[in-house]
Amino acid sequence: MNCVFVTGTDTDAGKTLVSSALLERLGEGGLRTLAFKPVAAGAVKTAVGMRNSDALQLERAMSCRGVSYEQINPVCLEAPVAPHLAAVTEGKKLAVEGLHGDYLRLCEHDHDVILIEGAGGWLVPLNDEETLADFATKVNAHVVLVVNMKLGCLNHALLTAADIQRRGLKLVGWVANQAQLTTMALAEENQAWLTKYFAREHGAPLLASIPFQQTADALRVASYLPASQALISVLQGNTDF
Ligand SMILES: Nc1ncnc2c1ncn2[C@@H]1O[C@H](COP(=O)(O)OP(=O)(O)OP(=O)(O)O)[C@@H](O)[C@H]1O
Ligand SMILES: [Mg+2]
Numbered sequence: 001m002n003c004v005f006v007t008g009t010d011t012d013a014g015k016t017l018v019s020s021a022l023l024e025r026l027g028e029g030g031l032r033t034l035a036f037k038p039v040a041a042g043a044v045k046t047a048v049g050m051r052n053s054d055a056l057q058l059e060r061a062m063s064c065r066g067v068s069y070e071q072i073n074p075v076c077l078e079a080p081v082a083p084h085l086a087a088v089t090e091g092k093k094l095a096v097e098g099l100h101g102d103y104l105r106l107c108e109h110d111h112d113v114i115l116i117e118g119a120g121g122w123l124v125p126l127n128d129e130e131t132l133a134d135f136a137t138k139v140n141a142h143v144v145l146v147v148n149m150k151l152g153c154l155n156h157a158l159l160t161a162a163d164i165q166r167r168g169l170k171l172v173g174w175v176a177n178q179a180q181l182t183t184m185a186l187a188e189e190n191q192a193w194l195t196k197y198f199a200r201e202h203g204a205p206l207l208a209s210i211p212f213q214q215t216a217d218a219l220r221v222a223s224y225l226p227a228s229q230a231l232i233s234v235l236q237g238n239t240d241f
Pocket of ligand 1: 011012016213215
């Protein structure tokens with residue numbers, strides 16, 4: 001396991017929170033972790049350049065130091081809209097090839113694992129032909145799916161997992177995340193059904209069930225994840241932990 005791609009059933013599913021928690025947990029185990037947010041849409045101008053809050057959170061949670069912001073988040077777009085459209089507005093072109101080059105440069109830092117946070121859902125477009133899923137495929141990532149537990153999540157979760165499988169990628173685990181205060185009806189039954197489905201169809205275990213947090217803190221959320229050695233094992237594609 002060298003490269004883990006965290007995707008979600010939708011935007012705001014909890015990818016950044018879960019990614020930060022995964023980085024904290026892996027770091028506790030002594031792993032040298034790098035974070036990569038290839039494309040971010042929604043950023044503020046600062047004295048040192050454009051900054052996106054997801055990338056800044058991931059930067060804080062990773063254990064490697066001496067990596068520039070631009071290496072962690074090479075494409076930082078100002079408007080909080082679909083990235084390919086934000087890119088056009090800024091006169092930029094997004095493509096798997098360019099992102100792959102950025103990824104390879106980040107990989108030159110000594111590390112044990114790179115955690116990549118997607119943007120939006122699994123099939124977010126990069127341009128007229130490519131999606132971010134094509135980038136995940138290019139780097140042959142192990143995928144973690146964050147499911148925002150709300151009505152409609154089963155369909156989103158199954159479609160996402162089906163496309164991950166179709167691409168020959170491995171869904172190594174999933175996280176049930178209660179990102180909003182109101183709990184969906186029959187939440188436990190939904191989670192139990194998904195747990196059985198993902199185990200049977202994808203060999204992918206439930207990594208954690210994260211309740212709604214009054215304060216979304218990565219360290220606290222990390223405590224819901226398996227201990228670091230077990231987590232490393234499951235991210236490698238082992239189902240028992
Ligand atoms: N379990 C939770 N309890 C409380 N708040 C949560 C929980 N999970 C996520 N949130 C909050 O919901 C919002 C969206 O979460 P997050 O930024 O992690 O989602 P995302 O999938 O990364 O979104 P994006 O598509 O914008 O990258 C954040 O404000 C986060 O703090
Ligand atoms: Mg995010």
